[in-house]
Amino acid sequence: MRRLLTPILFAAAWLGATSAMAEVQRFAVISSGENVGHLFVDQVGDTVDVDYHVDNNGRGPKHKEHLVLGADGMPRLWTIEGVSLFGARVDERFEQGDGMLRWRSQADSGELPAPAPSLYIANDDSPWSLALYANVLKAAPEQSLDVTPGGRLTLTAVRSQAFGPDALPVTLYRLTGLELQPGYVMLDDAGRMVAEFSGSQITVREGLEATAPELMRMTAALEGERIHALQTQLAHSFDAPVRIRNVRIFQPETGVLSALSSVTVFGDRIAAIVPEPDTPTAGGDYEIDGQGGTLVPGLHDMHSHSTLQTGLFYLGAGVTSVRDMGNANGFLLNLTRDIDQGVAPGPRIVRDGMLEGRSSYSVRTGLLADTLGEALEDVRWYGQRGYRQIKIYNSLHPDWVAPVALEAHRLGMGVTGHVPAFVTPDQAIEAGYGEIAHINQLMLGWLLQPGEDSRTTLRLTAMARAADLDLDSLPVRRTLALMRVKGVALDTTAVALEVLMLSRAGEVPPSAVGYVDHMPIGYQRYRRRSFVDIDSPAVDQTYKAAFQKLLDTVKLLHDGGVQLLPGTDAGTGFTVHRELELYVKAGLTPAEALSLGTLRAEQYLGRDQSLGSIARGKLADLFLVPGDPTQDINAIRHIRMVMKGGVLYFPSEIHQALGIRPFADPVVIQSPKAPEDTAAGAAGESFLFGEGMDDDHGH
Known part of the structure; x- marks a missing residue:
């Protein structure tokens, strides 16, 4: 230093x-x-x-x-x-x-x-x-x-x-x-x-x-x-087909890799997928040699709070879609428009509308209701603007949950969110929740005593009680059965709980080990801190045991047929990688975790006809890594290129521009061969980091 x-x-x-x-x-x-x-x-x-x-x-x-x-x-x-x-x-x-x-x-x-x-x-x-x-x-x-x-x-x-x-x-x-x-x-x-x-x-x-x-x-x-x-x-567009050859494709339907293949992208769509070896590139095509690496469908963060700055971080991490779980509504509508028009960088955004009730603990995001009538009007406001779900927050009055859910369903919207204070997850599900946000919001239903207020930091500190939780107890079995019968999903955000429960002063937390030393010094120091008061070795061990019980709950839900939605409640993209790693630590296979983070997320959102897998005619949302993430989930950290709708980004370029040390070398793109090229130039012009990609080449 x-x-x-x-x-x-x-x-x-x-x-x-x-x-x-x-x-x-x-x-x-x-x-x-x-x-x-x-x-x-x-x-x-x-x-x-x-x-x-x-x-x-x-x-x-x-x-x-x-x-x-x-x-x-x-x-x-x-x-x-x-x-x-x-x-x-x-x-x-x-x-x-x-x-x-x-x-x-x-x-x-x-x-x-x-x-x-x-x-x-x-x-x-x-x-x-x-x-x-x-x-x-x-x-x-x-x-x-x-x-x-x-x-x-x-x-x-x-x-x-x-x-x-x-x-x-x-x-x-x-x-x-x-x-x-x-x-x-x-x-x-x-x-x-x-x-x-x-x-x-x-x-x-x-x-x-x-x-x-x-x-x-x-x-x-x-x-x-x-x-x-x-x-x-940083965004590189093309006016000719781009052929990505010598790659294996992760297939989330089966969880296996394809044989060596060549994938051609034209415009914003996947135009062709053919087995290797294939005929040489046609004149006028760009070519990328994937060198035996793996093409993965773009990842999805099912719990984001988007900002102007998060877009590049997400794209650099291979995250091409997010679900925004609460934001300043005017800002989010404008941001979504700018991203869709290509003015601002960022993933595709699915909008959920935050709905909170007035209290001394109220969050100041989304819409804040003082009365049930206002809450219902807020639901209608979101419905008229195409929001997919209502996200209920901590201070919404318990008596309002059912009528709010009913109005949301009437307008074709789903209901998710925190479990409001003095409401149990079982009651929220019966009232109309189709999903619960955050695994701690689910588990608190088994840990809190009647009358305890989850609007305070108790919603975190009470998670220490999970160390002694019996996952075969009647309350746990009753909630899981209710989730299965009602088809209720869980937006896990396990990585957010890991940050809060396992961060220790002076130590790099497990959640950040894979990337923190690449980051600016201020961020590195921020991650080396505690978020809860660890005042004895016993408390330290209790939180560690409680987090393991949280991972056991993830596996229990998955094995029980509950839809898991990988979310982070963060905006760096790196935490999406860690969320999937935590699924593997919980006992899922890397392929199962990747499927949940790609196709299964899009199936949940009803967009799997155009997103979630790499197939002819689908949108070209994908990224390339040199390793095999079905064997080692950590391979998804080393991304050489990302495409979103056919627009190419080099993570190394993004990270350098943001003050982050890159994680992988970029691919080399071979530029098109014109018919009049001489023999000496027939191999075409190659470039790194987009060099040589002038206006004539569609940059």
């Missing part, structure tokens, strides 16, 4: 380091138009105290920070104490002095010699830290620095403008190198934070809360420009 070892001398007047004057900054945290927390920053001279508190959907970080800053604006001391998103304890400390850097956090600890100051990137920080980083980077050479404990942070001034009702002069900055997507922070002329707006949650100065929608539009516009430019750069 590179360290900043040379002196950096620059002013930091914004910090007030040379003044003992006290400054108090107050910010509101806004999610979906509602205040869900606060950020208080009190500064006296070079000392800063931060109070960050978020309570959104029954969870959120709550911690206090103390910083002592140097004249250069870099922290010399930084402590953070409190709890993280789901309540895991935070006790982070960084100290710089006597020529040494020392730090400890949930993710890591270490010490290094440091003859010059270095910028420390905190693991459990608040949005205010982006303002701190931005002010340091503004004065750095080329506004870029190597940082501690690793990586490089870069600042870009996006634009300056007047903001808010008082036309405050501000500058918008983009920070890259922290996470998988950029951070955005708005500073005034004195360098003080006005707003941080990196995701769906906005942190903005008190008094400017009404500007949150404008900030969201700014984020969408800035990220839209970036993502659309990447789509132009």
Whole structure:
């Protein structure tokens, strides 16, 4: 890891380091138009105290920070104490002095010699830290620095403008190198934070809360420009047939690989599949030598929450279809349109509509109903816009579940979701659920006591009780029988539960072992943390035993004929690979897991006539790996090319553009041979990463 070892001398007047004057900054945290927390920053001279508190959907970080800053604006001391998103304890400390850097956090600890100051990137920080980083980077050479404990942070001034009702002069900055997507922070002329707006949650100065929608539009516009430019750069289209030869095809109907074959794609469809050896490529065709690898139908994530940024991550992982399980509805409708028109990169999206009831624990996604009448009207709103299912959430009133399900069914929609608080899975199924979202929402029906509130983090922590669960008990057998009789499916998201139950401070969790060392440093550190409070070896072992019981439940459901829907509740695509690996760890074969993640998912959605397998006339959604995933499910991580509707992407190109170290070399594409080609050029032009693919070749 590179360290900043040379002196950096620059002013930091914004910090007030040379003044003992006290400054108090107050910010509101806004999610979906509602205040869900606060950020208080009190500064006296070079000392800063931060109070960050978020309570959104029954969870959120709550911690206090103390910083002592140097004249250069870099922290010399930084402590953070409190709890993280789901309540895991935070006790982070960084100290710089006597020529040494020392730090400890949930993710890591270490010490290094440091003859010059270095910028420390905190693991459990608040949005205010982006303002701190931005002010340091503004004065750095080329506004870029190597940082501690690793990586490089870069600042870009996006634009300056007047903001808010008082036309405050501000500058918008983009920070890259922290996470998988950029951070955005708005500073005034004195360098003080006005707003941080990196995701769906906005942190903005008190008094400017009404500007949150404008900030969201700014984020969408800035990220839209970036993502659309990447789509132009990374999507490769063809005006002639593309022949992928020397490949075996995974056949999800049987779970076996075909003999060596040649697959030709023209436009967005599979035009032909013939056995190898075949006749040479016809003049005017592109050719890809698959080198004996395996073509797999595009994967499906049956539980996503799509963003502008998730599209490229999904495509890079071979995920060509997702089911969005709840989103900002206007945004999702626009995103679906842009992807369908090829303006934005991303998988095909099936839309489910989130429906929540009003409570102090309400999620601020989708539609929020105060009365049964509003809930029914919300169902009709979704039905009129072509949503496939209604997704019921935690706070919907128990008495509303049956009438909501009835109205959804009347309009031809299915019903899925969390099991609302004080409702059992059996009651939800009897009321009209055709599917349950998340395996913990199913298992809590066997673990919670009457009156316990699943709107809190209990919906996670109570899963520890599964360690002692008897899967042959009457309640378990009764629920499984009901699911079989009613044809109820389960959207498992086992990987999300693995992250929450098996993550340990300072360790790479099992869910991320296959990919985390390829990721930016901020993401790597984020994954090396706990999400629940593990305060003893006994608690650690209890959660591990409980997760094994969860995997046993997956196998029990599969063997009992219950439809499993591989979902992740994440957006990187890498977690889709892990979800299928967990199915194999539970006892399914790799072929069974792959079938569930491809054809079986499309059969469930009623789209298997055009998607889910590689066959003549179907849409060309597929990816190529060098190994045999029916023998080793991990082979699906090493993807050389992906097609979605005949448009080709190189995962190596995608990952490099996103700051990720690639997982596999790309294929080489042989360009068409024109009839007038000389003998010397008859082999055609080959190119890597799309090089040589100019406008004449359909790029």
